[in-house]
Amino acid sequence: MTDQPDLLRADGRTPADLRDVTIERGWSEHAEGSALISFGRTKVLCTASFTNGVPRWLTGKGKGWVTAEYAMLPRSTNSRNDREAVKGKIGGRTHEISRLIGRSLRSVVDMKALGENTVVLDCDVLQADGGTRTAAITGAYVALADALEWGREHQFIGKKAVPLTDSVSAISVGIIDGTPMLDLAYVEDVRAETDMNVVATGAGAFVEVQGTAEGAPFDRAELDALLDLALAGTRELTEIQRAVLAAAQA
Amino acid sequence: MTDQPDLLRADGRTPADLRDVTIERGWSEHAEGSALISFGRTKVLCTASFTNGVPRWLTGKGKGWVTAEYAMLPRSTNSRNDREAVKGKIGGRTHEISRLIGRSLRSVVDMKALGENTVVLDCDVLQADGGTRTAAITGAYVALADALEWGREHQFIGKKAVPLTDSVSAISVGIIDGTPMLDLAYVEDVRAETDMNVVATGAGAFVEVQGTAEGAPFDRAELDALLDLALAGTRELTEIQRAVLAAAQA
Amino acid sequence: MTDQPDLLRADGRTPADLRDVTIERGWSEHAEGSALISFGRTKVLCTASFTNGVPRWLTGKGKGWVTAEYAMLPRSTNSRNDREAVKGKIGGRTHEISRLIGRSLRSVVDMKALGENTVVLDCDVLQADGGTRTAAITGAYVALADALEWGREHQFIGKKAVPLTDSVSAISVGIIDGTPMLDLAYVEDVRAETDMNVVATGAGAFVEVQGTAEGAPFDRAELDALLDLALAGTRELTEIQRAVLAAAQA
């Protein structure tokens, strides 16, 4: 591993830079919470649908449920992909990311305080340039926070506070030509020897760590460098989420 | 039929008014052509994917192909709909609208001049408030025009001109409380006794006329009033399309 | 448009002639209502299944439901088509026609008077030669009338009258070599520049008007000529339906 913090990337960033992150809160007029999030050219529309009641297997336990579905528009990518609805089945990658988003968001929800209510998070990638799952998690948190606030205002949940124990955000990191880098764009992602997605709470604890050797296996020192970089990234994302949620909504 | 041209609608329009129509051309950075079109609160992202080659059943005939797929995001509507990919099949309404968009756009393409190239139009409804299929056709034309221009610049089609014989747009009309009205919003659509979608060329000829009695059957005079209103609407949409395509693209 | 009322077609008809229409009422011994209808060589078996109760989404509203399913036998056509059951999904055309038949029949049923009962209309094309959807609607009406009469006799619905507000029939029209023609056979259908299906009530009002430019777009005069021809056709079909339903059933 040759760590080169001053190296400039194709888009002018240093290895430890995030891309420009913007969050348009309340983008959708129908959903109880929503956010159009951009990590550079990656754009994901996240909506949170709050409904009273829970799936049958959870009924009567006094607890709520949060789940997520992720999808990509067919031409969100550089060449067109067939629609999963047309193919009649959901691919493994889609399933995997949907499950990751759901687990990540559930990690910061107090299900008892949520009561028998369900929030479904839909994360639809409108344009993809790497990091769609991490943008989805980060944006879905903002949509979730607003949907829970909506549930509180409409008295589906107790008045005291929204049932969140912390915030959650996610970022990708990877090693390219021996250098650990933060928030990989697509052209970087395909070149990375090691690729890792880290989901962390606002307090800086891990929710998910998913590291994969794309080329050669990686050692403990590389793993440590990637984790450091990732936690610095999620700290920045946490600040952006706080600022967006602190603003008065349109 | 009691025709009341001065009546004001819930959103302040007169019966013959379109909603605000905006077209963000080139919204998607990956597609060969794209447009984010709004008819009031209805927002549809239209992308046109140009590829060299045609489906197997058309190979070797020297002709091109244009087809379309329509879909709604699960929370584009007031309450969440299950994803068709999750259900594992495409519903009848989705199929029907996809086929309508495809036929409408093919009606203005010279398939011989297109040569053995294919354009796939994806129309994804990001937010729905009535008229999604007509917005999709109107926006898809802009995306198609840019994709064909791209094909010409990249020498997949002859240099002289893009293979379009005319432009095409579409609008809904309906009779509400006896009054014919243009461009129905969702709350109007559910109350309409008769509902009609009209697809017309820039020159004002019909491509599709689809009228349905939702309540009582309709007579010839009602049909004529709706067609007049619709053709006035498509004339306006044609102007908007021309203006957008005449502007230099970002 | 060059209107040539004296022109003879391949099968000897003038432009305004229907093909021979026959309706074998009560063809199926199991169904509450049934009809084997022929428009020339097109043969469609229509059955109406009356059941007490309604789909869950309609329960408790005191209203009935009428729906339809259309399908073609694999060798009803000139070359064999794969079964949709084998392909594991229903195609767009099948969906679209099923929906059209359902809407058309619902337009003449008084759902309040039907009460919480359901009629499912199955229209299976045994042999196809153009006009299968219009034959299906016309035959399904006869099957529906008998099924509703069955429901009245078995006291599922009130004794006074069957809950029908009118009759309904359908016919295709098209422009071929500039001449508007009624009830297109398959060889005519593929040559038509404009193709229209009209569903009308016994009283002569429109239930559906679906016109499509297969070749060049069509103008208002062509549209008017086609509508005139179609209404003359549905008047004839209405007479045939009345005669069949007036006869004592076998």
Add this chain to the structure above:
Amino acid sequence: MTDQPDLLRADGRTPADLRDVTIERGWSEHAEGSALISFGRTKVLCTASFTNGVPRWLTGKGKGWVTAEYAMLPRSTNSRNDREAVKGKIGGRTHEISRLIGRSLRSVVDMKALGENTVVLDCDVLQADGGTRTAAITGAYVALADALEWGREHQFIGKKAVPLTDSVSAISVGIIDGTPMLDLAYVEDVRAETDMNVVATGAGAFVEVQGTAEGAPFDRAELDALLDLALAGTRELTEIQRAVLAAAQA
């Protein structure tokens, strides 16, 4: 087993009687061979589609292929069944019967003499009253014979003779209240303690013997009585097939 040859059944038959069997040869105008067969109230439309070429796995071996698909119209039965196309999958019973029909017909075809041609037999039950699979096999043989004759006339197969080694027919037998009976109607079928379908050649040899104990297991004497009855039945069906095929076709 109490054999009672003089006993009369609900429909007036003796235990050894077939129901009325009629075969309308050439019922479908499109198919290369077709037959509408009735075993009493059971009606099955059998079409044979002849196409040049064989499935990929058989290409280049100089042999032909014969296969079959069986289906029931939704209201062929006493109460309506959901369409398999709508359910998106074919049920076990349908699969099983389709496979049985295919095997049965293949048993009398000389695949070498057929050459690289395929015949698909579609057997669609229009009305069901027991014995649909045996009627399907018996009718499919007539459709197959005509399709092979068509192939010979159109010079897809050698001129000498159609590639059939024998004829084939099928009948059901069962034991009801201790009495073996031939050709069970639906009300008999549900009461049978043992149920057997026998497929035999014109020469009287077995192609398939499928016996099932529905109630108590059966012994060798019962099996023998059922086989005797069945072979008498297939002899009669063979005569009917010969007479139909000997007649000049309309």
Add this chain to the structure above:
Amino acid sequence: MTDQPDLLRADGRTPADLRDVTIERGWSEHAEGSALISFGRTKVLCTASFTNGVPRWLTGKGKGWVTAEYAMLPRSTNSRNDREAVKGKIGGRTHEISRLIGRSLRSVVDMKALGENTVVLDCDVLQADGGTRTAAITGAYVALADALEWGREHQFIGKKAVPLTDSVSAISVGIIDGTPMLDLAYVEDVRAETDMNVVATGAGAFVEVQGTAEGAPFDRAELDALLDLALAGTRELTEIQRAVLAAAQA
């Protein structure tokens, strides 16, 4: 038919020999009953899952239900087969065998004495060398017997006796080069002119007889010879089942 009882087969057996049959009772630690059965190199894992309650269509009738599912591991065979789960549908052969196993086991269960309980038999072929369905039935009986005993011990069914009226086993027979042979291995199965599967009770009565002419049709004498051979085979299997069930379980 040339009967040659002294002839030796490829694996050293005489025509009337079974392969080595072993049954590992209780192979699975989770299931209420289980058996890993081998017929030579054919190995099938049979589990019986006992659950309180019955499918909805049987509720409230005071009767139990027994059903079966058969499947092959993708590489149980000589070359790999695609998984049915991946293909998204179950093939006809799988359906047919699952239904046969279910019917066979139900034939020896007293459903009234079982009460409203369900046993699902899963028969998964781990290695295939012919006769997988007959091994499955024979092994499933052992698993079923243990699951019913479990149900009795856990007081879901009456204390007196497990609700079995007899035992059941199955074997294949076939004619190869004119000689009837018992328990065909795969290389024999593909060469057999006639192939028969016989399911019989411990008392020696028939539950299912399924004979198929793979090559030439078969006559009555051949059928009789095959049935004799099969009943001798099921007598041996019955002894093996009894011995296994008589042993104390691990």
Add this chain to the structure above:
Amino acid sequence: MTDQPDLLRADGRTPADLRDVTIERGWSEHAEGSALISFGRTKVLCTASFTNGVPRWLTGKGKGWVTAEYAMLPRSTNSRNDREAVKGKIGGRTHEISRLIGRSLRSVVDMKALGENTVVLDCDVLQADGGTRTAAITGAYVALADALEWGREHQFIGKKAVPLTDSVSAISVGIIDGTPMLDLAYVEDVRAETDMNVVATGAGAFVEVQGTAEGAPFDRAELDALLDLALAGTRELTEIQRAVLAAAQA
């Protein structure tokens, strides 16, 4: 985190103990490589199918392909799960684990040296008691090694050496009541606050690290303790794999 290395678990192990691991190499007689692996009561049958040729998207690039499919038998678990083949679709968990196994095995294969050959690894869980995915990876490596050796012997790949760059194994770790533990059994897995699967090479480098907070988020110290424990576990598994592969095969 309260690290208690002397604590005894329900099955008598210390926190750092593996369960008994056994590998029956060559369990399947048909596959080119196979292994029945047990981690305690967890049993997974792994087969490796070697075929000449690669998927279409890889053809002509001179490289090979390795892929995997994971599945559970319906009664491998404590209560029966419906078959995915019956449900008609593969669940998210199955997809995710299949992809993980494929990636893990590909990480130690030299695709250039493999040439245009494909190995499919089928990992079918016969009995589940936690750690099925890690047992699958560890067993699949043994099956893969034998299949590659088979390919070398049959001259599909170069003679010098099998195209493996290292071995690969996997183990689960988790934190239970504050104590990090190795190789979780099912009852431990459901209680774990943090759950991690680690895939490592024989040389001790990471191929995959997947850590998930099931309860509270985890900190860096916990992560480090889990990684240490996991690497000790994969070192032991590597030894077991070596010993099994060094033995002469039956």
